[in-house]
Amino acid sequence: MEGKTAEISKAAFLRFPAYLRYLKAEEAAGVGYVSSSEIAEDMHLSAVCVRKDLALVASEPGKPRLGFAVGKLIGDLERALGYHLKTHACVVGAGRLGRAFLVYDGFEHYGIDVVAAFDISPAQVGALRGKPIYPMERLKEIAERENVRLGILTVPGEAAQQACDAMVEAGITAILSFAPAYVRVPEGVTLRCEDLAASLASLSAETEKSGA
């Protein structure tokens, strides 16, 4: 019997990052309090939905007539999302996309530290803005040494399965794949596929539907 750590629904969890972005924009604009109806209108959600979501994470109740303290909410959301934990990640596949991840400086706010990239081509080996790019052979060695748990897979589709296997072998337990291919992972390894092309295509299809 856990005290108050209620069950956070999967759908709500997916909305949290959007709240966070919105609240940070409000904070930057100097807003101190926001009401749930205000959030709802700006974010195109129902006010009830917002209230329910915030009730899941808010450390203190909202004040009638005022709303929620923006700064407080941001902290609560970040904690709920686990951004306060520090995690080491690596990139496998140092192409354009992979290198973009390697040097992207937005991860630190999320508790993620991308420590290195790996590539099968010797031509890519080196470094970028101080972040090293190693040959694939060293994946296991470096991953174990740096305690890397997270892997970002950005290789061409035909190389995806092999690269993925190497990551699993190196002890990586969570993989975010951008490779346009179906890959198989063993039990105990979490895999999420972000098919950017498919995402874009579905967005396009959606627009067609509602537009014309």
Add this chain to the structure above:
Amino acid sequence: MEGKTAEISKAAFLRFPAYLRYLKAEEAAGVGYVSSSEIAEDMHLSAVCVRKDLALVASEPGKPRLGFAVGKLIGDLERALGYHLKTHACVVGAGRLGRAFLVYDGFEHYGIDVVAAFDISPAQVGALRGKPIYPMERLKEIAERENVRLGILTVPGEAAQQACDAMVEAGITAILSFAPAYVRVPEGVTLRCEDLAASLASLSAETEKSGA
């Protein structure tokens, strides 16, 4: 009262790309028929869910004891996802991520043609593998000329709103944003935010939860 164009649930629609990836892998392996239970096991879904999803798109029913014809299903899914339609897209923000999108050759399978990129910095202007990179001033002109409907937003967070406004002004009606910022769009414009860092962070959090 529409004939047979049944309502495709939103959740099912999101699963379609994954089916597609899986089926293409099977096809490449020379498999002619797959049963829904086989798909379910490989993809970690329930067999009933798979059958319901496939029933929404399949142009011909599955055969008992055999399953569905792989090639046929692939075609059906692609049609349902709108990949047969041709759409022009552009990239706004020609940094590393933006350039990765510009030259990514996987979009053509999805009916998307990325025709150009735009950047505010004159240093980025030029071309990459035959794809032009224009200055932001020419966005509207080019977008209208090329009939661009889709925009991929890959600028730093602080430039996102301004760039987004320019895209809307240029007649773009669907925007896929990778900028880590909250942006506001007018009615009639579809916006989807892909917060890569948040996605990675949530994956990490998920693993923590189930792992330890």
Add this chain to the structure above:
DNA sequence: TGTAAATCGATAAAAAAATATCGATTCGAG
């Protein structure tokens, strides 16, 4: 050719999520 095994598709039930309603609370203006 006949039998058995396994699949499909449809109907029904369960679970989850979104939405609606209502009283209690409290801030701000008069």
Add this chain to the structure above:
DNA sequence: CTCGAATCGATATTTTTTTATCGATTTACA
């Protein structure tokens, strides 16, 4: 100080999505 407007949070309802069950069909094999 009092009144009114607006918000919160909780309960209830509706909708959506997932999961379960069952008979019909068909292929493979003896």
